[in-house]
Amino acid sequence: MASFEQHMHPKPTTFISKYIISYDHKVIGKQFLWYGILGLGIGGMMALLIRWTLAFPGEAFPILGHFLFPETNGVVPPDVYAMLFTMHGTIMIFYAITPILIGAFGNFCIPLMIGARDMVFPTLNMLSFHFAVLSFVLLLAGLFTPLGAAAGGWTSYPTLSTLVGSPGIGQTLWTLAIFVLGVSSTMGAINYITTIIVLRAPGMGYFDMPLTVWGLWLTAILNAIFLPVLGAGCLLLIFDRTFGTQFFLAGAAATNGVGDPVLFQHVFWIFGHPEVYILILPAWGMVSDFLSFFARKPAFGAKATALAMTSITILSTLVYGHHMFTTQMSPLLTQSFMTLTMTISIPSAIFFANWLGTIWKGSIRFTSPMLFSLGVVFVFGLGGLTGLYLGTVTTDIYLHDTYFVVGHFHYTMAASVLLGGFAAIYFWMPKMFGVMMNETWAKIHFWGTMLGLNIVFFGMMLVGYAGMHRRLYNPFVYEFLEKTIPINTWITWGALIMGASQIIFVISFIYAVFFEKEKAGDNPWEVGTLEWTIPSPAPHYNFDKIPVVKCGPHELGNPSLTGDRDFQYQTEELVQA
Amino acid sequence: MSNEFTADTLNGTIKEQYVSNISMIVTLVSFTMLFATMFLGYALYRLTSETWPPMGMESVSLGLPILSTVIIALSSISFCMYERSYAKSDAQSSWLWATSAFGTLFLVSQLMLWSSLQASGLYASSGIFGSIIYAFTWVHSAHILMGLGALAWLGLRIKRKKAILMTVKNVGKFWHFLGIVWLIMFITIFAI
Numbered sequence: 202m203a204s205f206e207q208h209m210h211p212k213p214t215t216f217i218s219k220y221i222i223s224y225d226h227k228v229i230g231k232q233f234l235w236y237g238i239l240g241l242g243i244g245g246m247m248a249l250l251i252r253w254t255l256a257f258p259g260e261a262f263p264i265l266g267h268f269l270f271p272e273t274n275g276v277v278p279p280d281v282y283a284m285l286f287t288m289h290g291t292i293m294i295f296y297a298i299t300p301i302l303i304g305a306f307g308n309f310c311i312p313l314m315i316g317a318r319d320m321v322f323p324t325l326n327m328l329s330f331h332f333a334v335l336s337f338v339l340l341l342a343g344l345f346t347p348l349g350a351a352a353g354g355w356t357s358y359p360t361l362s363t364l365v366g367s368p369g370i371g372q373t374l375w376t377l378a379i380f381v382l383g384v385s386s387t388m389g390a391i392n393y394i395t396t397i398i399v400l401r402a403p404g405m406g407y408f409d410m411p412l413t414v415w416g417l418w419l420t421a422i423l424n425a426i427f428l429p430v431l432g433a434g435c436l437l438l439i440f441d442r443t444f445g446t447q448f449f450l451a452g453a454a455a456t457n458g459v460g461d462p463v464l465f466q467h468v469f470w471i472f473g474h475p476e477v478y479i480l481i482l483p484a485w486g487m488v489s490d491f492l493s494f495f496a497r498k499p500a501f502g503a504k505a506t507a508l509a510m511t512s513i514t515i516l517s518t519l520v521y522g523h524h525m526f527t528t529q530m531s532p533l534l535t536q537s538f539m540t541l542t543m544t545i546s547i548p549s550a551i552f553f554a555n556w557l558g559t560i561w562k563g564s565i566r567f568t569s570p571m572l573f574s575l576g577v578v579f580v581f582g583l584g585g586l587t588g589l590y591l592g593t594v595t596t597d598i599y600l601h602d603t604y605f606v607v608g609h610f611h612y613t614m615a616a617s618v619l620l621g622g623f624a625a626i627y628f629w630m631p632k633m634f635g636v637m638m639n640e641t642w643a644k645i646h647f648w649g650t651m652l653g654l655n656i657v658f659f660g661m662m663l664v665g666y667a668g669m670h671r672r673l674y675n676p677f678v679y680e681f682l683e684k685t686i687p688i689n690t691w692i693t694w695g696a697l698i699m700g701a702s703q704i705i706f707v708i709s710f711i712y713a714v715f716f717e718k719e720k721a722g723d724n725p726w727e728v729g730t731l732e733w734t735i736p737s738p739a740p741h742y743n744f745d746k747i748p749v750v751k752c753g754p755h756e757l758g759n760p761s762l763t764g765d766r767d768f769q770y771q772t773e774e775l776v777q778a
Numbered sequence: 779m780s781n782e783f784t785a786d787t788l789n790g791t792i793k794e795q796y797v798s799n800i801s802m803i804v805t806l807v808s809f810t811m812l813f814a815t816m817f818l819g820y821a822l823y824r825l826t827s828e829t830w831p832p833m834g835m836e837s838v839s840l841g842l843p844i845l846s847t848v849i850i851a852l853s854s855i856s857f858c859m860y861e862r863s864y865a866k867s868d869a870q871s872s873w874l875w876a877t878s879a880f881g882t883l884f885l886v887s888q889l890m891l892w893s894s895l896q897a898s899g900l901y902a903s904s905g906i907f908g909s910i911i912y913a914f915t916w917v918h919s920a921h922i923l924m925g926l927g928a929l930a931w932l933g934l935r936i937k938r939k940k941a942i943l944m945t946v947k948n949v950g951k952f953w954h955f956l957g958i959v960w961l962i963m964f965i966t967i968f969a970i
């Protein structure tokens with residue numbers, strides 16, 4: 202495969218060429234990591250404001266409240282509440298999880314794990330980050346416009362998002378920001394797909410790639426296909442808002458010649474359901490690898506896991522209708538979408554069983570990446586199972602737009618993806634920054650996060666089942682929801698625990714990156730994938746000599762191994778009995 | 779983009795073509811999905827409407843769209859000629875100039891289309907019919923601008939002797955793609 206040399210840029214020397222306009226995939230990965238952590242912080246603060254309002258309606262938000270909302274004596278006003286849940290969702294999905302899992306670890310891991318010196322298009326890679334920054338600036342600018350930021354929910358359904366529902370410029374900026382981010386992610390996706398196809402080290406077949414790379418690759422494919430769909434929807438929405446076209450204005454085309462708001466929902470979810478898998482696939486891949494690495498066993502059915510992920514990728518393109526059961530869809534369609542949705546359970550069950558098979562009878566090392574990976578197994582199980590109730594028409598009609606939905610997608614997206622992201626940060630920290638993060642604090646971070654998130658998201662499903670609607674400013678004006686105030690208060694305490702645990706993480710992370718003196722070893726976790734064959738942190742252009750791959754990524758605990766190692770590097774010939 | 783490689787060995791050149799080819803296919807898939815989504819929306823509006831154009835609006839007269847079609851076809855043909863001459867390592871840059879000139883003319887014909895539509899009282903805000911005609915032509919013209927940029931970039935690369943046949947072919951693929959999109963637009967929006 203790799204029969205040619207990549208062009209090398211000289212090692213950068215100035216601050217700007219090193220950290221701002223860098224062609225180096227490792228630096229771009231770090232840029233995305235900081236960007237994502239910033240997004241997590243902003244989105245998290247918004248979540249706390251939302252939770253405060255739901256637990257203590259009409260009470261001033263402590264400390265910051267009087268500064269942020271002087272007109273209402275520190276109470277979050279209703280219009281701001283709508284902006285908060287809109288921006289919280291948007292930021293967490295597109296500006297926190299996406300940059301951490303796909304931007305940071307996609308960039309960092311792909312070349313290192315396939316034995317390449319860099320991405321195939323470094324310039325495109327750099328541009329992709331700069332577009333992402335531009336997009337975040339556009340989005341946040343909305344907060345400072347006269348009528349405030351977008352407030353139509355992260356799904357931005359018309360007519361909430363047309364000029365009728367949101368007259369302010371904030372919604373236009375939101376739409377533009379998502380479009381620009383789509384361009385950025387599509388550039389990244391083109392780069393990832395091509396890199397994985399052409400730059401795998403000699404000897405590395407597709408099934409010799411770590412499952413992390415599989416996850417990132419499938420994600421990139423979905424991104425390249427479906428982000429333009431959302432892009433088209435955003436373009437039409439921008440036209441509606443600024444040039445007076447009437448695509449999403451309510452009304453029937455035949456009788457009064459104007460558009461159809463439900464069309465946006467179709468376009469949004471044709472993109473939106475694959476987006477769920479865009480977010481989760483990298484985490485799945487990483488967790489599949491980590492479980493094997495820390496159970497000191499080969500990944501159980503690694504090939505089947507890769508194929509199951511592939512079939513989920515394909516199936517995920519055919520099920521979007523399950524988000525729209527309540528839009529007067531024909532029963533024939535709802536039944537078909539329901540059946541297709543249920544079909545996804547089959548490959549999901551296969552790789553879930555493979556995860557359990559991997560840790561079964563393993564000699565498990567409970568390191569921080571392993572704890573977080575086991576956390577993913579647990580929360581993803583819960584999130585996946587509750588999805589069945591929403592994919593079933595009969596139950597969905599009751600649960601639609603309640604907090605049950607919120608709890609479900611936070612279990613799958615917030616909990617699973619975030620825990621997967623943390624596992625990745627702890628795991629690749631030595632290769633990224635050359636230091637280890639403190640294990641004790643990592644474990645406190647894990648248990649705090651795990652406790653907090655389960656209180657929050659399980660509580661959400663409970664109040665949702667009781668009928669609490671997801672976007673009400675003060676649901677307790679309804680008598681039947683008054684009784685949920687105590688649970689809502691509990692949820693908020695859970696959110697505070699979760700938030701406090703993230704402060705531990707941020708301090709520990711910043712300490713490790715800037716102040717930690719003790720250098721990490723080249724292979725502290727004792728695993729055999731290619732990135733661990735080179736020094737920590739990974740040097741300029743990674744590999745002195747392009748490695749030749751001779752075995753798979755999960756060769757651990759082979760009984761025929763002699764010597765003091767229980768694993769072998771991918772560059773070593775497989776030991777036979 | 780393929781400049782990130784030094785292609786000094788035969789192997790290297792083959793590989794480089796392979797790289798630019800794969801990435802171009804992925805890029806075109808992305809662009810196809812963008813336009814496909816818009817066509818999907820159009821199909822839905824059209825199928826759910828009893829009459830088309832709706833609301834007793836008048837169809838657009840075909841003169842200018844036909845002119846645009848002829849111009850864009852000529853530009854595609856001239857690029858084919860350029861590609862052929864390049865492959866025979868006898869690159870005739872006049873064909874490249876012709877492609878760009880026809881591309882620019884196409885944009886002019888679109889401007890004329892917009893002003894004639896406005897003169898006849900059809901605006902972007904005139905219901906879904908106007909919205910569709912304007913939005914499709916806007917988005918397509920924006921891509922033609924990008925295509926012209928790609929042609930200029932290609933010209934520069936060839937001048938600096940940095941292009942390979944695959945670079946020429948890839949720019950061609952993008953240019954022909956825009957021609958095909960226009961043809962589908964012409965048939966579905968203007969002709970029927």
Ligand SMILES: [Cu+2]
Nearest residue numbers: 474521523524
């Ligand atoms: Cu879905």
